[in-house]
Structures are given as structure tokens and as C-alpha cells.
Amino acid sequence: MVQVCLNGPRGAADGAVVPLSPEALAESAAAAVAAGATDIHVHPKTPCGGDTLSPRVLATTLEAIRARVSVPVGVTTGAWAEPDPEARLERIRSWTVLPDHASVNWHEPGAEELAAALIDRGVGVEAGIWSGTDGAARFAKSPLGPSVLRVLAEVTDTSPDTAQDTARALLSDLGTAPHGRPVLLHGEDGGAWPVLRLAGRLGLATRIGLEDTLLLPDGEPAASNAQLVAAGLVQYGWARRSS
Numbered sequence: 115m116v117q118v119c120l121n122g123p124r125g126a127a128d129g130a131v132v133p134l135s136p137e138a139l140a141e142s143a144a145a146a147v148a149a150g151a152t153d154i155h156v157h158p159k160t161p162c163g164g165d166t167l168s169p170r171v172l173a174t175t176l177e178a179i180r181a182r183v184s185v186p187v188g189v190t191t192g193a194w195a196e197p198d199p200e201a202r203l204e205r206i207r208s209w210t211v212l213p214d215h216a217s218v219n220w221h222e223p224g225a226e227e228l229a230a231a232l233i234d235r236g237v238g239v240e241a242g243i244w245s246g247t248d249g250a251a252r253f254a255k256s257p258l259g260p261s262v263l264r265v266l267a268e269v270t271d272t273s274p275d276t277a278q279d280t281a282r283a284l285l286s287d288l289g290t291a292p293h294g295r296p297v298l299l300h301g302e303d304g305g306a307w308p309v310l311r312l313a314g315r316l317g318l319a320t321r322i323g324l325e326d327t328l329l330l331p332d333g334e335p336a337a338s339n340a341q342l343v344a345a346g347l348v349q350y351g352w353a354r355r356s357s
Contacts, residue, residue: 115319118151122325136178144182145340165195173211186214199224221247238263250287259293277305314350322346
């Protein structure tokens with residue numbers, strides 16, 4: 115599986131190629147799926163460009179994307195979108211249109227309660243385990259572990275020279291199959307392409323998109339999420355693995 119991460123917490127300052135409005139996100143999602151993405155991760159945005167868990171914005175964004183594609187669509191529940199754990203939980207409970215899955219960062223306060231609320235509502239949970247945090251240790255003890263959709267192993271080391279080593283250490287902390295759930299491995303910025311290539315060698319799911327990097331493997335600016343997905347499939351070795 116190659117997931118496309120359409121925008122992340124990036125905003126207008128990151129350039130016009132980053133989709134922000136529901137219409138732009140839907141167009142970008144459709145092009146990325148046509149390029150080979152099989153799953154979508156999106157950060158719904160306020161009109162000012164900030165991440166939000168607003169049920170109205172979430173519904174509008176999901177409906178726009180689903181009108182263009184038929185693959186699963188997931189959203190963030192990152193604490194930056196709503197810092198107060200109780201308020202974040204209430205936001206989730208007030209959603210009127212549900213995503214197929216949502217990422218829950220296990221090192222953030224209130225992660226267990228948030229994941230439980232999502233599972234109760236029938237939303238798949240991507241357990242976000244970040245390198246450099248205690249997320250792996252917390253997740254190992256979680257009674258919800260066997261119920262999550264997958265583990266989203268995020269390498270926060272942005273150095274192209276050390277990101278793969280950090281990724282291997284994170285996978286070691288997680289174990290080869292944490293709670294028996296599949297692992298999606300990805301990096302960010304300077305570590306995005308090295309970690310994606312490692313995921314390909316290990317046969318793990320991965321993701322790529324403008325949330326994780328604004329640059330193509332050769333260092334040139336990416337023109338779109340679709341261009342990143344196309345390059346990602348080559349870097350991952352999809353043709354070799356499918357032959």
C-alpha cells in the first residue's frame with residue numbers, strides 16, 4: 115500500500131502546490147490515485163489554512179474527496195488541531211460524516227481515550243508512533259493495540275544520512291508485528307525518501323506526499339502530490355516487486 119498524504123500541517127507559505135480547500139484537496143487526491151496511490155491521508159483546513167477537527171469542515175472535505183475517488187480516506191487527530199484532550203474528544207464525537215480511518219499519535223495526551231472513541235464509532239485507527247517519543251512503549255502496553263487498523267511508524271529524523279538508522283531503531287522498538295497489526299513506515303522532509311526506500315526493501319506499506327516532503331528524489335521541487343506518488347512508486351521498487 116502506498117498512501118498519499120495530501121497536505122499535512124503545511125499552509126499557504128509552503129507554496130501554491132499544497133492543496134488547502136476541499137476542492138483543491140479533491141482534485142489533488144484524484145490525480146494522486148490516478149498516479150497509483152491506494153489510500154489517502156488529509157488534514158482538513160479552516161478558511162485561514164489551519165488544521166481543524168470541526169465536523170462541518172471535516173464533512174465538506176470528505177464529501178469533496180469521496181466524490182472524486184473510491185479509495186479509503188483518513189484524517190489527522192493531531193493535538194495541534196485541538197490542544198485540549200477533552201475538547202478533542204468532543205470534536206470526534208460530534209463528527210457527522212466519518213472518515214475511513216484517523217491517525218492517533220500515541221505519545222499525545224488522551225491518545226487512548228481518543229482511539230477508543232474512534233473505534234466505538236467504527237473508524238479505523240492508525241496508531242501514530244513517532245521516533246524520539248515514548249509512543250512505542252505506550253502502544254506496547256495498550257489494550258487497544260490489537261484493535262487498531264495499522265501502525266503508522268513515523269521517522270522524525272530529517273537527516274538523509276541517519277533517517278534509515280532511526281527507522282530501523284523505531285521498528286525494533288515496535289517489534290516486527292506490534293499487536294499483530296501491519297506497519298506503514300514513512301519519513302519526513304530530508305528523511306522522507308531514504309525511509310520510503312527502506313520500506314520498499316522491507317516490504318512494508320509506506321506513504322508520500324506534500325505533507326512529508328516538498329521535494330522530488332533529485333531535490334527538485336515537486337509540482338503535485340501525483341508527481342510525488344509516481345516518483346515514490348519508482349523509489350519503492352513497485353515495478354520490481356510486482357513482476
